[in-house]
Amino acid sequence: GDDCGLLSRVYSRGVSRWLGLLDQRCLEELFIPCGVPACPVENWILRSNFEVDFLGRGIRSWECHAGHVNLVLPSQADLDDMNRNLLAHPEFYTESCDYDSQALRRFRLCPECAVSEGALVLAVHDGACKQWPGGGAGGATHKHCFCFKCTGKWGESCHHRKDCADCGVQQVRLDQAGSRLELGHVDGPLLLAALEDPSKPFPPTVFRTTSGVQEVPGDERHASLGMTDRAEILAEMRRGTS
Numbered sequence: 001g002d003d004c005g006l007l008s009r010v011y012s013r014g015v016s017r018w019l020g021l022l023d024q025r026c027l028e029e030l031f032i033p034c035g036v037p038a039c040p041v042e043n044w045i046l047r048s049n050f051e052v053d054f055l056g057r058g059i060r061s062w063e064c065h066a067g068h069v070n071l072v073l074p075s076q077a078d079l080d081d082m083n084r085n086l087l088a089h090p091e092f093y094t095e096s097c098d099y100d101s102q103a104l105r106r107f108r109l110c111p112e113c114a115v116s117e118g119a120l121v122l123a124v125h126d127g128a129c130k131q132w133p134g135g136g137a138g139g140a141t142h143k144h145c146f147c148f149k150c151t152g153k154w155g156e157s158c159h160h161r162k163d164c165a166d167c168g169v170q171q172v173r174l175d176q177a178g179s180r181l182e183l184g185h186v187d188g189p190l191l192l193a194a195l196e197d198p199s200k201p202f203p204p205t206v207f208r209t210t211s212g213v214q215e216v217p218g219d220e221r222h223a224s225l226g227m228t229d230r231a232e233i234l235a236e237m238r239r240g241t242s
Helices: 002-030 047-053 077-087 111-117 187-197 216-224 230-238
Strands: 061-062 070-071 105-107 120-124 169-174 181-188 203-210 212-216
Touching: 002 181, 077 105, 077 169, 077 181, 077 216, 105 111, 105 169, 187 230, 212 216
Parallel strands: none
Antiparallel strands: 061 070, 105 120, 169 181, 181 203, 203 212
């Protein structure tokens, strides 16, 4: 009798813990929790509300009822997809853009959107000058304005009179704390050379962070993204971006 009572109590406690974990998982599926530890569930935001009211307007930050500001960053799958898209086209799509006569890539991540706002916004160059978007800071189509060659902020780091240097092929990752996005770069000519010559290693991604320069080995990067078939990458690149 005592043994049965003990087993019953142990079983009940186990079921209670399991139900508690299940309830927590259900809550986390329905809500985005506040990032401040111990901030109660009544301050959390419904995922459906966040997707409509914030993501739908290009906003990735939200403030809980206690006043804590939270930033919802892209998933690892989203980061991997973006990195694959950028690595698939290391070539310049034009050797001489309008007005500036500079060689430019077709795609760029907006650096301010990524670093300041945690958003992945892919900019597409359409044959105009190196200023993106054209028509002045802020432009008519996007709130940030940058150089499509060096990705510097337009009017501050770069302008039409500056003969800037290409920054290479962009890559993006979460920082070590998982609290913001970091941008790195891959040497474009070395990447092209590695694609055309299998004996050459893929060049690394170079991240310049507050703690110094960090390199991710190129072969490791391409393997993790499933991009080891060089012939397939070259074929995709040669199909163009138009």
